[in-house]
Amino acid sequence: MSKVKTGIVMMNLGGPATLDEVEPFLLQLFADREIIQLPFQKWLGPFIARRRTPRVRGLYANIGGGSPILAHTRAQGRGMVERLDRLSPETAPHQFYVAFRYAKPKSDEALRAMHADGVERAVAFTQYPQFSCSTTGSSLNELWRAAGRTGLRDAFRWSIIDRWPVHPGFVEAMADTAREGLKEFDPEERDRAVLLFSAHSLPLDVIDRGDAYPQEVGATVQRVVERLGVVNPYVLAYQSDVGPVRWLGPSTEQVIRRLGARGEKRVLVVPIAFTSDHIETLSELDREYGEVAHTVGITQYKRAPALNDRPLFLDALADIAREHLASGEVFSTQYPMRCAGCTNAQCRNVLNPAARASRRARGERIKSATG
C-alpha cells in the first residue's frame, strides 16, 4: 500500500462491541465531565455506571449483542475514501481512522495508525452533523490530549471539520431516509403521517451555557423538510434524557404519548442527529418507543432508516471532506467561539496543532477567546 497522504479521523461516540464492553463503556462515559457533570464524579460516576450496566447489557443483548456503530463507521469511511481518491487526486491517497470517545478504537490508536501509515495531512472530521460541546467538543479535546499522550503532537498538519448541519448532500441523504420511511405507509394515508424528527437531548444547563446544538438541529430540520417537499406535518423532539436534571424538550417519548392520546394513528420517526444505527435507534426508538406508540393507539409507527452506508450519505461525507480539503480552511470561523458560559478551560484550547498554527495568524482573537 502506498504511503497515505491524507488521514481522516472519523470521530464519534462509539458503543460497546460486545456485552463485556458495556461496563467499561459506561464507566468512561460517566467519567467524562465534558458530557456529564456530577458531584463527586470520581465516586458517583462509577457507581451510576455499574448500577446501569445490567440493564444496558440487556438492551445490547436485544439488538444483537453489541453496537453496530463500528461496522457502520468503517463502511462509511471506506465509501468516503474511495470517493475522495477519485474526487480529490491531489490529496490522495486518503485513509480513514476511527476515533471513538468511549469505546475502541480510540484517539490514541487512530493517531498511532496514522503515524505508522506516514500520514502528512490530518483532518479531524466529526461524525456529529450538529455541533455540541458534549459531543464534537469533547471528541476534539480528547483527540488533542491523545496527541500529547502519544508524543504525536507535531506529527501531522491538522485541520478540522467541526459541523455540517445543512450541507446539501447531508440534507439530501437525510430527506431520502424520510422518503423511504414514508413509503412504508399506505399511499392514501401517507400524507397524514406526522414526521417526528428526533435528536438526542442535552441537559438544560448545557443549553444555557450557549451550546450551538439546538440552533443547528433546528436548521437541519427546516432544510430537510424543504428538500422533502411533502405536505406532512412535522415536529422536532429530543430523546434519551436520563437522571434528575431538566433536559431540553419536548421529549420524543412524551410527544409520541400525546400524539397517540389525541388520536394520531400514523407517526414516522426520523433520527435527525445520528448518522448510524445504534442503541438510540434500534432499542430506544424502535423497541421502547415503538411499544409506547402501540400502547397509545398509534397503529402505524415507523422509523426512517439510519444513514449507515446509504450511497447518498457516502457521497455527502466525501463531498464534505473534498470541500474542506479544497478550501484550505484550518477550522470553521465558528470553532473558536466558546460557549459564553463555558466552564471548561480545555475547550477549543488544548494541544491543538491547528489552533497553534492559526493562533499565529489570528493573534488577539484567540487570546481573547481563551483568556
Next chain:
Amino acid sequence: MSKVKTGIVMMNLGGPATLDEVEPFLLQLFADREIIQLPFQKWLGPFIARRRTPRVRGLYANIGGGSPILAHTRAQGRGMVERLDRLSPETAPHQFYVAFRYAKPKSDEALRAMHADGVERAVAFTQYPQFSCSTTGSSLNELWRAAGRTGLRDAFRWSIIDRWPVHPGFVEAMADTAREGLKEFDPEERDRAVLLFSAHSLPLDVIDRGDAYPQEVGATVQRVVERLGVVNPYVLAYQSDVGPVRWLGPSTEQVIRRLGARGEKRVLVVPIAFTSDHIETLSELDREYGEVAHTVGITQYKRAPALNDRPLFLDALADIAREHLASGEVFSTQYPMRCAGCTNAQCRNVLNPAARASRRARGERIKSATG
C-alpha cells in the same frame, strides 16, 4: 377610493401608544392564557399587571412616551400594499388592516373596517416570522373569536400566512440589518465582533408542549449567517424572560455578561424574531443590556437596526403576500399541526372560516388533529 378586493390583516402583539395605555395593555397581556398561564389568573393577572405598571410606564417614558410599533406597522402595511398593487394586479386593490393582540387597533376594529371597505378576500398575515402558539397562535385564535363577536364570521374568504422563518426576502432584509450593524465597528476590528442573535424567550413549559418556535428561530439564524457570508462568530440567545418559571436559554443578558467576563470587547446584537422597534429593542437591548455590556467591559456594544420600514423588508412582506395569494393556499400544511402537548381546546379549531372551508376538503385529518 375603489372597493378593496384583498384585505391583509397584519397581526402583532402591539404596544401602548401612550403612557396611559400601559396599564390596560398589561392587563390584557396578563389575562391571555394563550401567552401566560397563572394560577387564579382572574385575580393574579390584574395584580401582577398593576404592580408592574409604574416600572413599565417609566420604560415607555424613556423611549419617547409610547411604543412606536403602530407607526412602524402602518409604514410596513403601506409599503407592502403599494408593491402588491403593482405585483399582483389580479388581486388588487389591496388594503392593510392592523390587528394587535393587546393594544389598539384590535381584531374587531380591523374586521369592521374590512367590512366597511367591501373586502372580499382576507389574508391573516402574522408579523411574527417564526410560529409560536403564544404569539401567532394567540393572535389567530383571537381573530376568529372577533369574527364571531362582530357577526362577520362569513363576511370574507380567509386564508392564512402563519410563518415565514426562512423566506429569502426576509433573510436578505435581516442580513442587511446585520451588515449595517457591522459597519458601526472599525473596519480592522469588524471581523472580531460577536454576532449575538436575540429572540424573545418562552417558558420551558411552552417549549415542552412542542412549540415550533425554537426550531424555526434556529433555522432563521442559520440562513441569515449563510446569507451574510461573514467570518464573525455567532450565538443565538433568548431575551425578556420574567417571573419564577424557567425559560428557554441561553439568556441574552447572561450571554452578554459572560462574553464580557472572558474579555470580548465587541458585540453586535441582532434582533432575529422582531420586525419593528419596540420596548424589547429600544429599552431592553439598547438601554438595559447596553448598560450591562458597559459594566462588563464590552467597549463596543452595538445593535443592528430593526427592520421597520427598510425597503428590503417592505419588498419581503409584499413578496410573501404575493406568493401566498398566487398559490391559492388556504393555510400552510403545518398550521393544523397542534402541539403534541396542546392544552388549548380553541387552538387551530375556533370559528375559522379558512379551517371550515378546508375541513370539507381535508376531512379526517382535521378531525383527528382536533379530536
